[in-house]
Amino acid sequence: MPRQKRPPITEAWRGITFTRRALVVGGAQAAVGVALAARMAYISIIDNDRYVLESESNRVNLTLVPPRRGWIVDRNGKAMANNRVSLRIDIIPDRLHDKDFVLGQLETLLNLDGDTMQRIRRDLKSSSGFQPVAVKEDVSEAEYASVLVRLPDLPGIAPARGFARYYPTGAAVGHLIGYVGAPNAEEYEEAKDPLYITPGFKIGKQALEKYFEPVLRGKPGARRVEVTARGKVVRELSTQPDVQGQTVQLTVDxxxxxxxxxxxxxxxxxxxxxxxxxxxxxxxxxxxxxxxxxxxxxxxxxxxxxxxxxxxxxxxxxxxxxxxxxxxxxxxxxxxxxxxxxxxxxxxxxxxxxxxxxxxxxxxxxxxxxxxxxxxxxxxxxxxxxxxxxxxxxxxxxxxxxxxxxxxxxxxxxxxxxxxxxxxxxxxxxxxxxxxxxxxxxxxxxxxxxxxxxxxxxxxxxxxxxxxxxxxxxxxxxxxxxxxxxxxxxxxxxxxxxxxxxxxxxxxxxxxxxxxxxxxxxxxxxxxxxxxxxxxxxxxxxxxxxxxxxxxxxxxxxxxxxxxxxxxxxxxxxxxxxxxxxxxxxxxxxxxxxxxxxxxxxxxxxxxxxxxxxxxxxxxxxxxxxxxxxxxxxxxxx
Amino acid sequence: MIPVPPAIQRIPWKLIALLSAITGFGLLVLYSAAGGSMTPWALNQGVRFLVFLIGMLILGRIKLKFFEDFAYLAYLAVVALLFAVELLGFVGGGSQRWINLGFINLQPSELMKVTIVLALARFYAQLPPGSTRTITALWPALVMIGLPAGLVMLQPDLGTALAICASGAIVMFVSGLPLWWFGSAAIAGAAALPVLFSMLHDYQQKRVLIFLDPESDPLGAGYHISQSKIAIGSGGIGGKGFLNGSQSHLDYLPEGHTDFIFATMAEEWGLIGGVALLIAFFLLLRWSTRIALGARTRFGQLAATGLTMTIFFYIAINLMMVMGLAPVVGIPLPLFSYGGSSMLTIMTCVGIILAIDNDSKTGTRRFH
Incomplete structure (x- = not known):
């Protein structure tokens, strides 16, 4: 700092200094104000598209509806693999507030064993927000009803009606037709399709079910809902029905x-x-x-x-x-x-x-x-x-x-x-x-x-x-x-x-x-x-x-x-x-x-x-x- | 023309109109944030504003000499309250920021934002001009700022501590202290930043780090900033329209009626609303800066500048925070955010500035 000789400080000098510095402060404040306005303009004009998109993806939740699988019929049109209504219980992690209580209730209501509980906890840990986690598929009418009546006390539980694959002749067609199952982690990694982690979605795992997977699958339906940050559905925006997979007719009798x-x-x-x-x-x-x-x-x-x-x-x-x-x-x-x-x-x-x-x-x-x-x-x-x-x-x-x-x-x-x-x-x-x-x-x-x-x-x-x-x-x-x-x-x-x-x-x-x-x-x-x-x-x-x-x-x-x-x-x-x-x-x-x-x-x-x-x-x-x-x-x- | 009575003329109608405009806009936003309802926020806030507005006008009629005389006493009283809060928190086994007086939760740190300015203004008003460049001009001020700022930091309330320091520093600056003191203090402060950072609480450190890289944790602690920017950015130029902000209505924006109310507003009113609000704040600050420049006494000059800075600090830090330019510190937007404490502080500031204005209009210009 320069140490030059300065004039003695007077009140007049002080007054001038004040005015000068107060103007500097005011100017700096105005500059900050302009900078803020510029920043806001940048966010809301230049980045507008991006943020509109993010805001929409916050607001709108897309739930996939697994498509009904195409039938496999014999040479005379008799069903060898069809779909039957299946009742299932899922958990929406975002809505789950008292996890231990809810899981405890489900364990007794649905008679879940230790393996299943472990799997549910593991799935919940790795799931993200609104993506449902399957608790139990194919529950009986009685079990379904028992969960349904307790629904108000079990926030986060989502009972759903879906379809399950059904083979009328059971073991007789096991090897010929194969079977379906939930996609595993590797299959999901390969397909990178969100449908693969939608509860209730099954892919062909063996034989004809696997071979004709592209034909049998169909197109998933979608449900667009507006949700709050807590996952509460505010209203349904639109629903697109699923398209059932095509029927495969076999030469088999x-x-x-x-x-x-x-x-x-x-x-x-x-x-x-x-x-x-x-x-x-x-x-x-x-x-x-x-x-x-x-x-x-x-x-x-x-x-x-x-x-x-x-x-x-x-x-x-x-x-x-x-x-x-x-x-x-x-x-x-x-x-x-x-x-x-x-x-x-x-x-x-x-x-x-x-x-x-x-x-x-x-x-x-x-x-x-x-x-x-x-x-x-x-x-x-x-x-x-x-x-x-x-x-x-x-x-x-x-x-x-x-x-x-x-x-x-x-x-x-x-x-x-x-x-x-x-x-x-x-x-x-x-x-x-x-x-x-x-x-x-x-x-x-x-x-x-x-x-x-x-x-x-x-x-x-x-x-x-x-x-x-x-x-x-x-x-x-x-x-x-x-x-x-x-x-x-x-x-x-x-x-x-x-x-x-x-x-x-x-x-x-x-x-x-x-x-x-x-x-x-x-x-x-x-x-x-x-x-x-x-x-x-x-x-x-x-x-x-x-x-x-x-x-x-x-x-x-x-x-x-x-x-x-x-x-x-x-x-x-x-x-x-x-x-x-x-x-x-x-x-x-x-x-x-x-x-x-x-x-x-x-x-x-x-x-x-x-x-x-x-x-x-x-x-x-x-x-x-x-x-x-x-x-x-x-x-x-x- | 009908002659306007002097009593009516003396009422600062323009100022009232400006404050009402800002607060009124805020009420609209609060109404929307409550999902289109006067309760729980808008009605409360409106009533509170009217009460504080009257208080402000009364404060403006008080002789400036009164504020000057009681500046130190008020300062000491608030420091004592800060100690009391700290003690209560210690006894209660947790951090506490307020004292329950039965009818109001008094937050002494809010009062300190005003009293520190008054006390410093008085100190420098009394300081002989010849001492301006001596150490006598420095250390009492540093103690006066350091003591309450330290106590508030202990609470811990980084935002308010910074506000106290900023207002104090501005009073020191305009009082004519050598520039190089500020320059070297700034350099020393920058050098000490890592040390200071390490003294912060974990959650405060986290906030700073997330401010530096908000994308690192979009669902965790960076959530506030991300959602706030989404709200402002998705509003665009004209906004989504009154009552149509999805970010706030669907609870994606946290604290949408308090600290992040600007984002709530911007989502529905867009850039136009934001710029209008900025202009309103500019007018308010221009008014108070003009009073500071035209103040009759040195105390008035320094106090008005410091109080202007207090108001400005609220606005600037809050807006920088919601736009992702500053870490998340709990500072509300003056007159806009829901809450009594900050409104009380702002209205007190405006009231005292009004008193300085009245003082300048009545007496002759003098420098102590």
Whole structure:
């Protein structure tokens, strides 16, 4: 600061200084005033758009209304998955003032367990404001009413009417249709759609429900309401109704599907039925199954554990994901490959119960031998030696090519999230996969559907339909308008006739499945049995005498009527101890297609013996499992 | 022309009209903030204004000498009250800002805003001109400001403490103290800012930090500022219209009838309403500044300038706060915000300024 000499201070000087400084102060105040006006102008003019938007988003709350899901119907329009009214209780976090009191009340009113309470508290913590948190879905009328009357004392509770997915036939369609569930955190992260965190919204989690999610979903409705900062709704501004998802029509016959599922009984197995004229899949049943209704309203931890621990794997769709050695069911296919490659049907070989190949003897299933065997007898008696002998003569390439043409090892364009398509082995395939050359023993094994041959039941059904018709039928699950025309496989008609007749003999002649004869006068079913070993023969035959998991799989392919095929089917019974477990199922399912009453009568008798319908048995088994009753050989879910 | 009686002429009609206009506008906003109702705020505020207006006119008729004579006594009495409040708070086990006198909750810190100005004005009026640049001109003033400001800070009431300091500093400034004292004090103050900041309460620190970055916590402590800016900004130029402000009516704007009433107003009346209010305040401050410049006595000059500053400080800090230019400190908008204490203070200030005006009109100009 300058320290210059200053004049003495007088009152006059003081007065001038005051005036000067007071003006400075006044000027500074005026400047602040102008600055404030400028600031206000900036906020209300330049930033106006932004703040108007923010003010609107404060004021207006958009609540999404989950769309009603499209139905899934069968070929006749019968509902296989529809929606039913469901009552639910939600919490609006913003309106919740006394959290502990309200949650305590709900716990007693709705009988919520510890897991649920924990989840609600977790959801509340991570939720933001007005976004509802689900308390309980699918509450009973009584519970709903009990909450409704106490509503004035429970601020923040929002009872709502919504829709829940309903599968009329329950477990029978579990694997085919799949189920829906609330989206999980990852799915929300991926979609970034606020609909995903709207209570009551479900997405398809499995099978057709998942595959057709975009079609079935529909468009959500919206409710615009004016709300206060505390979340109180002042008035409704506008409501836009939801648009229901589209209906998906399947080729499946719902009744047949249910029948097949029920007919499988307590076995672990699958049934696939295909329409021989179109390739439509009429039934695709895999048992035991789960009840998709349990999943759609949120499956309990215990129920899920019960399902996942069951050795009959109720969570696997065996029709597409179950892979089995095809066993003797490949024999008509192999025979067709021989015929097409020029082997005369009359060519015979002698079966003495076994055949030496290289330095190893391959046995026929019938150790006593079949004597002189031609092609037809090779099929209906399922003579292994016939195929051992001629396979070496014709070569594996012929067989492998035919297998693939008939669908083995093939992936079909079905609307499913996943299918295991197995293997139809060939010399090239083995070299590529294992780096080792094909051996004659491999051919011999493959020719009776063992060794590297792995197929799923759907492929077996397709093979049956293609053998029966000579057409390259493709399996279809939905009734699409534009399908590619069905191509002929180009087999000679008399070859088809020969295979048909041989397969007819399996059931209606001197074949291996005499008991599979249809109880209908004028309809004859043709078929082929198969027994697939699970463990090597050194442990003995996989019959009823060994533990369940070592028993052979029972397989059967069929079509009917044998001379003008209309339907083709494949049945696989896991550890059924041979094909005798499979062909009665095929017989009854085929009967159902021609005479429903007769088939139902047979089923009623069976179910009485098994202890009730699928639902009753599942409920009983679950209860027993929960009670900890250790079953020596746990019955499957159904 | 009908001759106007002198008694009527002496009543400051223009001033009354200006104050009524500001308060009346405030009543409209309070009416709207209550959802279109005179209760609970507008009616109370209106009645209170009328009472205080009469009090102000009476105060304006009191001889200025009276205020000068009792300046120190009043100051000491209010300091004693501040101590009493502090003691009550200590006994009661919490911070307290007011004393319940039965009919009114007296807030001594509000009174201090007026008495500090009067006491300092008297001090500098009595100070011989030759001492203006000596230490005698400084330390008594610093003690007089520091004591109440410290007590108010303890309450804790940062806004009022700042108001006391600001008014005191302005009286010191216009009394002719060397400029470099203020310059170095400002530099020292800036240097000490981090230390002072660390002495603030947690919630006060938080307010300051959020003021510096309001977006950091839009739903928490930054909520006030964010919502206030939304209200002002969404009003635009012409506003959303009377009774149509969604921010205030739907409770998004906190304290919409007290500290943030300007935002409530701006939402419904827009920039036009805001500028009109600013002009009204400008007229009020211009009136009081003119009186300060034309005051007959040195006490009158200093007191009028200091009181003007007190009024200005309210307005400026409040408006800066609602527009996000200052941290959230609990300072209401004079005559506009609902509440008795601040209106009492403002009307007292205006009353004393009126007394200074009357003094200037009656006597001859003198400097002590």
């Amino acid at each position: 719902a009744d047949l599907q249910e029948y097949a599922a029920r007919r499988l009984g307590p076995e672990s197995g699958s049934v696939v039925v295909i329409d021989c004229l179109t390739g439509d899949v009429l039934a695709m049943a895999s048992m035991p199954s789960f009840d998709p209704n349990s999943f759609s309203s949120g499956i309990g931890v215990a129920e899920y554990k019960w399902l996942s621990q069951n050795d009959h794997v109720p969570l696997r769709n065996k029709t597409l994901s179950g892979l089995y050695p095809a066993g003797s069911t490949v024999k008509p296919m192999v025979a067709m490959s021989f015929l097409e490659a020029g082997l005369p049907a009359e060519a015979t070989t002698f079966c003495g119960g076994g055949l030496r190949v290289g330095n190893r003897v391959f046995h026929c299933w019938n150790r006593r031998g079949h004597g002189q065997v031609n092609m037809a007898k090779g099929i209906y008696q399922s003579c292994d030696v016939y195929f051992y002998h001629f396979a070496q003569q014709m070569g594996m390439d012929v067989i492998a090519a035919m297998g693939k043409r008939l669908g083995l090892g093939q992936k079909f364009p079905l609307p499913v999230p996943s299918q295991s398509y197995g293997t139809m082995p060939s010399p090239d395939w083995k070299m590529e996969k294992y780096g080792r050359p094909w051996t004659i023993a491999d051919t011999v094994n493959a020719t009776i559907g063992q060794g590297y041959v792995l197929v799923n039941p759907t492929q077996l059904a397709v093979m049956a339909s293609r053998l029966a018709t000579g057409n390259a039928l493709m399996p279809h699950l939905t009734r699409d308008a534009n399908r590619a025309p069905i191509q002929s496989l180009g087999f000679a008609p008399d070859h088809i006739g020969l295979v048909r007749e041989a397969m007819n003999q399996v059931v209606n002649g001197a074949g291996t499945a005499g008991r599979a004869r249809l109880p209908i006068e004028d309809v004859k079913m043709a078929g082929k049995t198969g027994t697939a070993q699970v463990v090597s023969l050194s442990k003995g035959r996989g019959g009823m005498g060994v533990p369940w998991k070592y028993r052979d799989h029972g397989l059967f392919i069929a079509f009917a009527p044998f001379d003008a095929p209309r339907y083709a089917a494949a049945v696989v019974i896991e550890h059924g101890a041979g094909s005798s477990s499979a062909y009665p199922v095929a017989r009854d399912v085929m009967t159902f297609l021609f005479d429903r009453d007769k088939a139902m009568a047979a089923l009623t008798e069976y179910e009485a013996g098994w202890g009730g319908t699928i639902e009753e048995r599942m409920a009983r088994n679950f209860a027993a499992w929960k009670a900890g009753a250790a079953q020596p050989d746990p019955e499957p879910g159904a």
